[in-house]
Amino acid sequence: MPHGKLGSDTASADPADRIRELRDLIRHHDLRYYVLDSPEISDTEYDKLFRQLEEIEASHPDLVTPDSPTQRVGGKPLDKFGQITHAIPMLSLSNVFDEHELREFDERVRKGLPDIDLVSYTVEPKIDGVAVGLVYENGLLGSASTRGDGYTGEDVSLNIRTIKAIPLRLEQEGLLGSVSLLDVRGEIYMTRADFDELNRFRDEEGLASFANPRNAAAGSLRQLDPRETARRPLKFFAHGLGRVEGASADTHWEVLQALRALGLPVALDQCARCRGIEEVLSHYALLHQRRESLPYEIDGAVVKVDSLAAQVRLGVKTRSPRWAAAFKFEPLQARTRILHIEVGVGRTGTLTPVAVMEPVAVGGVTVSRATLHNQDEIDRKDIRERDTVVIQRAGDVIPEVVRVIEELRPADSRPYLLPDMCPVCGSHAVRPEGQAARRCVNASCPARLKETIRHFASRGAMDIEGLGTKLVEQMVDKDLVDNPADLYTLDLDTLARLERMAKKSASNLIEALEQSKRPPVDRFLFSLGIPLVGEHVAGLLMGAFHDIQTLAGRTFDDLVKIHGVGPEVAQSVVDFFGEPRNMDMVRRLLAAGVSPIPLERSAPPAESPMSGKTVVFTGTISMSRADAKKLVESAGGKVTGSVSRSTDYVVAGEDPGSKFDKARQLGVTVLSEDEFRVLVGI
Ligand code: IVH
Numbered sequence: 123m124p125h126g127k128l129g130s131d132t133a134s135a136d137p138a139d140r141i142r143e144l145r146d147l148i149r150h151h152d153l154r155y156y157v158l159d160s161p162e163i164s165d166t167e168y169d170k171l172f173r174q175l176e177e178i179e180a181s182h183p184d185l186v187t188p189d190s191p192t193q194r195v196g197g198k199p200l201d202k203f204g205q206i207t208h209a210i211p212m213l214s215l216s217n218v219f220d221e222h223e224l225r226e227f228d229e230r231v232r233k234g235l236p237d238i239d240l241v242s243y244t245v246e247p248k249i250d251g252v253a254v255g256l257v258y259e260n261g262l263l264g265s266a267s268t269r270g271d272g273y274t275g276e277d278v279s280l281n282i283r284t285i286k287a288i289p290l291r292l293e294q295e296g297l298l299g300s301v302s303l304l305d306v307r308g309e310i311y312m313t314r315a316d317f318d319e320l321n322r323f324r325d326e327e328g329l330a331s332f333a334n335p336r337n338a339a340a341g342s343l344r345q346l347d348p349r350e351t352a353r354r355p356l357k358f359f360a361h362g363l364g365r366v367e368g369a370s371a372d373t374h375w376e377v378l379q380a381l382r383a384l385g386l387p388v389a390l391d392q393c394a395r396c397r398g399i400e401e402v403l404s405h406y407a408l409l410h411q412r413r414e415s416l417p418y419e420i421d422g423a424v425v426k427v428d429s430l431a432a433q434v435r436l437g438v439k440t441r442s443p444r445w446a447a448a449f450k451f452e453p454l455q456a457r458t459r460i461l462h463i464e465v466g467v468g469r470t471g472t473l474t475p476v477a478v479m480e481p482v483a484v485g486g487v488t489v490s491r492a493t494l495h496n497q498d499e500i501d502r503k504d505i506r507e508r509d510t511v512v513i514q515r516a517g518d519v520i521p522e523v524v525r526v527i528e529e530l531r532p533a534d535s536r537p538y539l540l541p542d543m544c545p546v547c548g549s550h551a552v553r554p555e556g557q558a559a560r561r562c563v564n565a566s567c568p569a570r571l572k573e574t575i576r577h578f579a580s581r582g583a584m585d586i587e588g589l590g591t592k593l594v595e596q597m598v599d600k601d602l603v604d605n606p607a608d609l610y611t612l613d614l615d616t617l618a619r620l621e622r623m624a625k626k627s628a629s630n631l632i633e634a635l636e637q638s639k640r641p642p643v644d645r646f647l648f649s650l651g652i653p654l655v656g657e658h659v660a661g662l663l664m665g666a667f668h669d670i671q672t673l674a675g676r677t678f679d680d681l682v683k684i685h686g687v688g689p690e691v692a693q694s695v696v697d698f699f700g701e702p703r704n705m706d707m708v709r710r711l712l713a714a715g716v717s718p719i720p721l722e723r724s725a726p727p728a729e730s731p732m733s734g735k736t737v738v739f740t741g742t743i744s745m746s747r748a749d750a751k752k753l754v755e756s757a758g759g760k761v762t763g764s765v766s767r768s769t770d771y772v773v774a775g776e777d778p779g780s781k782f783d784k785a786r787q788l789g790v791t792v793l794s795e796d797e798f799r800v801l802v803g804i
Pocket of ligand 1: 214249253308361443446448
């Protein structure tokens with residue numbers, strides 16, 4: 123194999139010889155760059171060789187062959203892709219999600235191979251890309267297709283040819299000898315850096331950006347015009363074989379080495395041959411640890427039985443082989459960049475910082491916003507605008523920033539501070555001593571009002587159909603509503619004059635407002651937007667007091683007696699109803715015809731084994747004394763501090779004191795915490 127720079131003194135004079143030399147050189151440098159990851163010449167030098175080849179071929183068109191590096195981009199744009207049937211189906215992998223499931227996979231494998239003492243596996247990174255099959259005939263790239271349904275895929279041959287990491291001609295010195303037919307299976311992907319650059323470029327051009335490298339790779343591969351695919355920075359890793367003629371191997375590990383020797387890129391640096399499942403687990407841990415620092419995205423490890431004979435013995439299920447498994451990483455983290463930090467103002471005036479990010483897929487959902495909670499949280503993680511961050515999504519909640527990747531922080535970045543003015547009304551935003559939240563001091567800040575009304579109308583609250591965010595914004599901006607009670611004073615003409623409203627939608631809204639007037643009382647309480655009173659607490663409160671007026675008249679001490687109501691909630695309720703404007707709003711709502719339906723009372727605790735009983739606690743139990751007291755009381759009993767003959771139960775926790783001894787002396791029933799829980803029904 124020739125290599126190094128080609129001085130004019132070593133160049134052949136004969137055009138056919140010179141063409142062959144140049145092609146060999148270019149192929150050699152492609153291999154160094156794309157497969158071995160160690161280029162020997164600069165891009166400029168490479169381009170020079172390429173141009174020389176183009177020039178000579180241009181003056182000798184008869185010498186042009188399809189495997190020449192100049193022949194990657196060709197053909198006309200297609201109307202649609204043709205179909206290719208895979209000679210051997212392109213299977214999928216069954217997933218395991220934790221160590222336990224992986225061990226179960228290993229057990230199934232060992233059961234299928236009872237004569238093998240220690241099963242060897244290859245462990246590879248699971249490349250987050252697009253699966254393709256490349257067919258080489260007598261060493262030349264023929265067709266290429268996507269996986270499709272596993273049996274038939276799309277013919278993307280022209281596009282695949284444009285990917286420089288994929289050789290048009292195999293290095294025949296490969297370990298497999300001279301292969302007459304080779305169906306290579308692998309993954310088309312895009313590096314994170316190339317993805318970022320592509321998106322930056324698309325942004326400048328006013329084109330929609332891709333959500334993640336995988337989507338970018340898939341979209342780029344499925345271009346009908348190969349010239350477009352040629353412009354996209356696609357890469358390839360081979361990870362297996364379909365049909366093969368003229369070669370054989372004993373192990374998958376050997377196959378991977380052979381693929382590399384044939385000139386195909388293989389992620390060998392990240393692969394390991396493991397003896398037994400313990401070694402598999404440690405390589406998985408290593409890949410997991412390296413995940414963030416790899417230049418491309420991986421979403422797990424692929425574990426394959428190494429012996430090809432053993433693979434055949436284990437066989438395949440319908441869609442996936444029994445000899446392989448994908449051990450997926452928890453899919454809920456992703457890396458992206460914070461574009462800027464936006465500050466919203468909530469119902470209670472709290473300034474809430476939200477990171478607006480480059481869109482990224484996290485566990486199958488594209489996200490572009492993450493909550494930053496408050497200044498303390500920002501300080502703790504040192505989150506700044508333009509930082510590259512790892513974000514995480516748990517369930518359906520808005521994602522959070524897990525951490526900042528500090529090495530990627532711009533040099534001129536500054537710590538982020540929440541503004542001391544409300545971004546909506548310009549009033550002071552203050553952070554009281556000892557509190558995490560910074561709040562707008564203006565009680566009638568339009569942002570707060572909008573949130574209050576939006577919450578009032580929302581589904582779990584008054585459920586006013588058709589009263590969406592845009593409409594609420596208009597109503598507040600046009601001074602039509604000053605608090606939720608004003609909604610019920612709006613008339614048809616006023617509503618019909620709002621943007622995007624017509625007579626019909628206005629009358630629908632009036633109808634929805636009418637319909638909303640009979641809410642269950644706990645939903646009505648929830649709709650008032652009292653800080654800390656969510657749906658659950660609203661249910662507890664209204665379970666204890668039938669109507670809002672009764673609740674409004676209760677003291678702090680009355681409220682904390684309710685099981686599940688802590689001092690902060692109690693104080694918040696007392697504060698809310700202590701504010702004349704809030705009471706006025708409640709009165710106006712009721713006057714407008716809102717008539718909440720009382721909750722059905724739960725059965726009186728007469729049947730409870732606690733009713734009428736006197737209980738004394740001693741020692742440590744797993745709940746606070748206040749909660750325990752509430753439990754007894756809501757079950758109809760009472761709690762006292764000392765043990766006497768009239769005490770019914772002594773509940774003894776850990777390290778009980780003298781009350782325990784006294785109970786024994788007097789023959790009072792002593793309960794463990796568990797027994798107590800049974801008696802109060804929790
Ligand atoms: S082997 C019969 N190895 O994951 C085994 N697949 O969920 C076929 N993938 O469709 C696949 N990296 O596109 C294998 N190192 C790797 C892989 C890999 C990514 C993809 C592949 C497959 C999908 C299965």
